[in-house]
Each structure stands twice: as structure tokens, then as C-alpha cells.
Amino acid sequence: MSTAKDFGRVAVLMGGWSAEREISLQSGEAVLQALRRQQVDAQRIDVDHEVAAALRAMQADRAFIALHGRGGEDGVIQGLLEAMDIPYTGTGVLGSAIAMDKLRSKQIWRAQGLPTPDHMVLKYAQDCHEAVQQLGLPLIVKPVMEGSSIGMTKVEAAADMEAAWQAAVACGGVVIAEKWIDGEEYTAAILQDRVLPMIRLRTPHAFYDFDAKYRARDTQYLCPCGLDADREAVLGELMRQAFELLSASGWGRVDFMLDGAGQPWLIEVNTVPGMTDHSLVPMAAKQAGMDFDQLVMQILETSHVAA
Numbered sequence: 586m587s588t589a590k591d592f593g594r595v596a597v598l599m600g601g602w603s604a605e606r607e608i609s610l611q612s613g614e615a616v617l618q619a620l621r622r623q624q625v626d627a628q629r630i631d632v633d634h635e636v637a638a639a640l641r642a643m644q645a646d647r648a649f650i651a652l653h654g655r656g657g658e659d660g661v662i663q664g665l666l667e668a669m670d671i672p673y674t675g676t677g678v679l680g681s682a683i684a685m686d687k688l689r690s691k692q693i694w695r696a697q698g699l700p701t702p703d704h705m706v707l708k709y710a711q712d713c714h715e716a717v718q719q720l721g722l723p724l725i726v727k728p729v730m731e732g733s734s735i736g737m738t739k740v741e742a743a744a745d746m747e748a749a750w751q752a753a754v755a756c757g758g759v760v761i762a763e764k765w766i767d768g769e770e771y772t773a774a775i776l777q778d779r780v781l782p783m784i785r786l787r788t789p790h791a792f793y794d795f796d797a798k799y800r801a802r803d804t805q806y807l808c809p810c811g812l813d814a815d816r817e818a819v820l821g822e823l824m825r826q827a828f829e830l831l832s833a834s835g836w837g838r839v840d841f842m843l844d845g846a847g848q849p850w851l852i853e854v855n856t857v858p859g860m861t862d863h864s865l866v867p868m869a870a871k872q873a874g875m876d877f878d879q880l881v882m883q884i885l886e887t888s889h890v891a892a
């Protein structure tokens with residue numbers, strides 16, 4: 586355990602220019618207040634393209650990254666901080682870039698024999714037909730580079746494929762179709778070398794979409810998640826492996842599903858998950874006996890000085 590003073594001046598990086606800007610401002614503000622409550626010399630930076638100048642003007646000794654999505658969670662800001670020799674929380678450049686890309690993540694998992702739903706890249710409109718043939722219905726269409734369920738559609742009828750593809754294409758980047766997993770959704774928070782108690786998510790929506798994540802009042806979060814302890818420990822080991830295989834480190838969250846037969850399916854890794862006081866990692870930490878302030882300090886401890 587380090588003391589508040591050991592961390593020096595901490596820049597809390599929030600906002601940014603991704604589609605998840607608003608959520609990031611909430612995460613960043615919650616983190617900033619938690620650090621200040623614990624006497625850390627923390628200051629906010631609302632990240633734009635002048636972030637390097639802002640870091641320099643502030644004379645930041647380290648950075649707490651509370652940015653979600655492109656530009657902040659994908660290796661871009663991590664690379665800038667490395668170049669400026671400023672230690673930062675969480676995953677490095679490589680792991681951030683891989684985990685941000687759902688297609689690359691799946692390719693790595695599959696190559697190592699870890700379970701992730703079958704998928705197909707949808708490059709042209711014609712691929713929509715092929716995907717329905719290969720993967721069957723329902724399936725889910727997603728842009729590989731977004732978060733917060735933006736641009737995603739569950740497709741139940743072949744006739745709806747092309748519209749779903751168009752919606753994902755509009756987000757930019759590569760689009761995939763993924764086999765739909767019928768079952769229960771879970772998430773495993775990872776903190777330093779621990780897997781925190783898992784959370785089970787239940788929503789009356791077709792899936793955990795943007796509205797279910799941030800607006801709906803009928804989304805249920807179960808923590809403890811209801812699995813027996815041995816089962817959770819085995820799954821936790823798989824989640825830790827899935828996290829490390831993508832070169833993720835420090836802290837984060839692995840989303841997965843359990844189908845009707847109890848088979849786990851890896852969905853994605855978030856290297857900078859939400860950090861508002863009602864977010865999932867804080868919920869899991871609480872179940873592990875850690876309050877929000879303690880969690881924030883433990884994440885700050887992952888900001889190792891670069892070797």
C-alpha cells in the first residue's frame with residue numbers, strides 16, 4: 586500500500602471524444618472525488634486533442650485513465666502517456682488496442698482454444714445472407730470498435746439483416762455477425778491479480794443494450810451471482826486467462842454468457858470499465874468488502890512506473 590503522497594500529482598483523464606464521452610465524465614468525476622477524499626493531489630483533465638499540453642501544464646506525475654471507448658481505451662492515450670513518461674492505470678498499449686477490437690479479441694481466444702461464439706466478418710451487404718446461412722438465427726450484428734452496445738442489433742429474421750449491418754457500418758470500422766447465445770449474462774471484474782465476485786445481469790430487453798445499461802430501472806444486477814462457489818472459481822480462472830491472453834492487466838472486466846447447457850462463452854473485455862458509484866466493478870468490489878474509495882486507490886496502484 587502506498588500513501589496518498591507517494592502518487593504525486595494525479596491527472597484524472599475523462600471525457601474524450603468517443604461515443605461514450607458522457608459516461609466517462611461521470612466515471613472520471615466519481616474517481617476524482619474519491620481520490621480527493623483520500624488526500625491525493627488529483628486534478629481533472631477533460632481530454633481533447635490538446636491533452637499533452639494539459640498534462641504538461643499540470644505537471645502530472647501519473648494518470649488515472651477514466652476514458653471509455655476510442656481514443657481512451659484503445660491504446661491511443663496509453664501511447665501518448667508512454668511517450669511522455671507518465672505512468673498510468675491499467676492496461677498498456679498493446680492490450681488496450683487488442684481488447685478494444687472485438688474481432689481481434691475473438692481471434693486470439695479461438696487460437697488458444699478459449700470459447701467465444703462463432704462469428705463472421707460482414708464486409709459487403711451480400712455477406713449478410715452468408716452469415717445467416719453460417720451462423721443461423723438469431724444472431725447479433727456489432728461494430729468491432731464500439732462500446733455501450735452502440736450500433737448493435739439482435740437479428741431474428743433474415744429480412745432485417747441488412748438494416749442491422751447498415752446501423753453497425755454507420756459507427757465506422759469492421760462489422761461482425763456473431764452467433765446468438767441463449768442464456769444468462771455475467772461479468773467478472775478483475776483487480777490486480779484477483780477476480781472479484783461475479784455479477785449476473787438480467788434485463789427484460791432483448792439484450793443488455795444502451796438503455797438497459799444506463800437508463801432502464803428494470804435491469805437487475807445479482808451479486809453474489811447465484812453460481813456455487815466452486816463453479817464460480819473455475820469460471821473465474823477462465824476469465825483471468827481470457828483477460829491475460831489479450832495482454833490486459835491491472836484492472837478491467839470480462840463479459841461472458843452461460844448457455845442453457847452451462848457452457849461459458851466469452852463476449853468481450855473492457856479495459857476501462859465504468860466507474861460511477863453504480864457501475865459494475867464497484868458493485869463487485871463492494872461484495873468483496875471494498876468500498877469505492879478503496880477500489881479507486883487499488884486501481885491507482887496499478888499505475889506502475891514504466892520500466
Ligand SMILES: Nc1ncnc2c1ncn2[C@@H]1O[C@H](COP(=O)(O)OP(=O)(O)O)[C@@H](O)[C@H]1O
Pocket residue numbers: 687702725727731732733734735737763764765766767770792793794840852853
Ligand atoms: N453473442 C451474443 N449472444 C447474445 N447476446 C449478446 C452476444 N453478444 C453480445 N450480446 C449482448 O449485447 C451486449 C453488448 O455486447 P458487447 O459485445 O458486450 O458490447 P459492448 O462493448 O457494447 O458492451 C452484451 O452485454 C449482451 O447483452
Ligand SMILES: [Mg+2]
Pocket residue numbers: 733840853
Ligand atoms: Mg459489454
